Amino acid sequence: MSEAPSRLHPLAVLVFARKRIGASLLPILVIAFTWRGGFALPVLGVVVAVGLTVLVLEWRRFTYRIESGRLVIERGVLRHTTRVVPLDRIRGVDLQAPWLHRVLGLVQVEVEAAAGGSSAAELTLAAVSAEEGERLRAALLSAGAREATDDPRPALVLYRATPRLLIAGGLTSGRYILAPLAVIGVIANFADDLPSALGDRLLSEAADRVPTEALGVSVLAAVGIFLALVLAAAGSLLTDWSFELTDDGDRLVAQRGLLTRRTVAIDRSRVRGFDLRDSPLRRAFGLVGVRVIAGGVAGGRPGRTALAPVIANDDARVLARAIDPLAAPDATLERHPRAALPRRLARAVVVPAALGVVALALQWWLPAAVLLLLGLVGVPLALDRYRQLGHRFDGNRLAVREGSLSRRWTSLDPRAVVSYAIERTPFQARSGLCTIVLHLGQGAGSRRVLDCSEEQAGALLVALDVPLFAPFVARVASAAQPA
Amino acid sequence: MILREPALQLDPRVRRLWALEWGLVAVGAAVLTAGVAAPMALADNLLGAIVVALVGGSVALILIGLAVLQPRILYRRFHYEISDLGLYVARGSLWRRWQIVPHARIQTVDTKRGPLERSLGLVSVAVTTASAKGGTDIPGLDPRVADALVEELARRAGIDEGT
Numbered sequence: 001m002s003e004a005p006s007r008l009h010p011l012a013v014l015v016f017a018r019k020r021i022g023a024s025l026l027p028i029l030v031i032a033f034t035w036r037g038g039f040a041l042p043v044l045g046v047v048v049a050v051g052l053t054v055l056v057l058e059w060r061r062f063t064y065r066i067e068s069g070r071l072v073i074e075r076g077v078l079r080h081t082t083r084v085v086p087l088d089r090i091r092g093v094d095l096q097a098p099w100l101h102r103v104l105g106l107v108q109v110e111v112e113a114a115a116g117g118s119s120a121a122e123l124t125l126a127a128v129s130a131e132e133g134e135r136l137r138a139a140l141l142s143a144g145a146r147e148a149t150d151d152p153r154p155a156l157v158l159y160r161a162t163p164r165l166l167i168a169g170g171l172t173s174g175r176y177i178l179a180p181l182a183v184i185g186v187i188a189n190f191a192d193d194l195p196s197a198l199g200d201r202l203l204s205e206a207a208d209r210v211p212t213e214a215l216g217v218s219v220l221a222a223v224g225i226f227l228a229l230v231l232a233a234a235g236s237l238l239t240d241w242s243f244e245l246t247d248d249g250d251r252l253v254a255q256r257g258l259l260t261r262r263t264v265a266i267d268r269s270r271v272r273g274f275d276l277r278d279s280p281l282r283r284a285f286g287l288v289g290v291r292v293i294a295g296g297v298a299g300g301r302p303g304r305t306a307l308a309p310v311i312a313n314d315d316a317r318v319l320a321r322a323i324d325p326l327a328a329p330d331a332t333l334e335r336h337p338r339a340a341l342p343r344r345l346a347r348a349v350v351v352p353a354a355l356g357v358v359a360l361a362l363q364w365w366l367p368a369a370v371l372l373l374l375g376l377v378g379v380p381l382a383l384d385r386y387r388q389l390g391h392r393f394d395g396n397r398l399a400v401r402e403g404s405l406s407r408r409w410t411s412l413d414p415r416a417v418v419s420y421a422i423e424r425t426p427f428q429a430r431s432g433l434c435t436i437v438l439h440l441g442q443g444a445g446s447r448r449v450l451d452c453s454e455e456q457a458g459a460l461l462v463a464l465d466v467p468l469f470a471p472f473v474a475r476v477a478s479a480a481q482p483a
Numbered sequence: 484m485i486l487r488e489p490a491l492q493l494d495p496r497v498r499r500l501w502a503l504e505w506g507l508v509a510v511g512a513a514v515l516t517a518g519v520a521a522p523m524a525l526a527d528n529l530l531g532a533i534v535v536a537l538v539g540g541s542v543a544l545i546l547i548g549l550a551v552l553q554p555r556i557l558y559r560r561f562h563y564e565i566s567d568l569g570l571y572v573a574r575g576s577l578w579r580r581w582q583i584v585p586h587a588r589i590q591t592v593d594t595k596r597g598p599l600e601r602s603l604g605l606v607s608v609a610v611t612t613a614s615a616k617g618g619t620d621i622p623g624l625d626p627r628v629a630d631a632l633v634e635e636l637a638r639r640a641g642i643d644e645g646t
Contacts, residue, residue: 441588468583
């Protein structure tokens with residue numbers, strides 16, 4: 001397959017311009033408006049003209065083509081560079097449409113390619129037309145899925161986010177609830193940069209208007225909470241608007257976003273498993289989020305691995321089986337030994353409580369109260385963290401669960417494991433516990449079996465790979481024999 | 484532990500290598516301490532100089548203690564072995580880790596020789612996998628042992644030599 005070199009869409013010049021200017025727009029404007037001499041406009045004009053020329057040249061010199069099974073990208077105004085990527089090393093093609101692209105009817109194509117070892121190289125075509133983007137994706141990925149059938153199956157919709165679900169998801173997600181705090185932080189930072197007199201005046205005026213009586217304070221608090229909830233719901237709607245997950249047989253394709261529309265395609269052959277994630281709040285409403293574990297999906301960045309940002313529990317079970325028919329999301333897990341409980345308590349209770357006692361001794365009443373309260377809350381938290389620990393291997397899939405505030409249930413194909421490690425701290429050694437770490441490779445990260453007994457670890461490892469582990473295991477063989 | 488220990492030990496000279504490494508750090512700490520304390524003493528800040536000397540001195544002493552103890556313990560607690568299917572490495576005493584890398588998952592096998600290792604005539608072997616954290620290394624081997632190890636790992640992993 002060979003084709004003539006193509007250029008990016010001519011409007012890519014605008015996209016280039018926005019990218020270049022993005023960082024320097026403010027200084028340029030400041031210079032333009034504060035320059036006292038009469039040079040401001042001419043200087044600005046020259047800068048714009050030179051800049052535009054450079055950008056147009058950049059656009060002219062940027063070409064791409066698919067040639068004898070390789071993607072070839074040539075670029076560079078002063079220094080010419082050529083990048084060649086064999087199509088069979090391409091792991092994924094994402095189409096992204098930030099707001100400017102959407103206005104202009106363009107998409108940005110991000111090509112993810114395997115690049116030796118663990119790193120992944122990313123090539124970006126800054127702006128092509130939407131049709132060209134789709135065509136490129138099909139052409140670039142067709143080499144990966146060689147036995148692509150002639151009659152493509154109609155894409156099956158596995159999940160579709162309704163606004164109601166997304167609102168519920170935003171309201172129950174720590175990420176979106178806490179996001180407004182981050183915004184306030186940013187604004188506060190900006191306020192620091194404002195002329196101090198202005199900032200102080202605004203602050204004192206605001207302070208004058210803050211009500212001090214009980215009714216006023218509670219009204220203010222209620223308004224604040226209401227605003228935070230509205231913002232959380234809006235954040236969820238914005239990022240995951242009309243999230244849709246489809247399955248065309250070879251690939252899982254997720255589309256989402258209101259302003260920036262994002263498309264992520266994941267080769268089914270690279271799927272190694274998935275996570276079901278929830279929090280106590282989501283558990284109360286019977287909601288979970290589903291994320292894929294797959295090689296070559298940009299280091300498992302949450303934005304790229306989401307299969308369903310928020311989904312009802314029962315639907316998640318159906319979705320799980322559609323992604324991996326061998327997954328067993330309802331199977332009972334094997335619990336970890338009781339010795340794991342003191343470790344959870346030590347982390348959640350003993351540390352804040354000890355700090356609280358120190359604070360008490362130093363007569364720092366407020367920190368002491370907060371820390372002791374944290375220690376108290378830590379008790380049920382530690383109990384739940386212990387209760388959630390578990391794993392199960394049924395011969396096909398490994399299921400692992402851990403966490404409470406952020407609980408994660410993982411289903412994993414053990415054939416995806418690249419290397420195994422067993423880790424044991426002195427504290428674990430005393431209780432006969434250890435942690436198994438399974439490294440997955442190609443940016444899929446690792447998963448662990450936390451605080452299982454040494455016997456469980458041995459039995460699990462041998463079950464995962466009998467020929468590999470049998471020579472190394474000392475006691476399982478004798479334990480398996482009848483006494 | 485339920486896994487048996489791997490069979491092979493490192494070259495005994497590795498203890499000298501580790502002791503040298505810790506010793507160098509200790510010397511560095513001592514020099515730094517002297518470099519800070521001496522000008523303070525000259526500037527008539529005797530109290531400050533004494534405090535710095537005490538703190539820096541005890542750090543250096545701890546490092547010397549590590550230089551004496553750590554190599555012996557770690558040497559005794561570091562084992563490795565190659566089976567038909569994988570590389571098995573166990574290391575550490577209090578914080579202990581057992582790693583098993585299947586040959587089929589090994590991407591590269593490298594030998595490394597730092598200046599200290601060269602002066603002692605030792606080589607370390609590093610193995611990488613498709614997962615950045617999934618690799619492992621075996622320090623302080625006799626060059627002949629290391630060569631044989633690299634060759635065997637590369638052969639079993641199906642890697643061409645000289646890559």
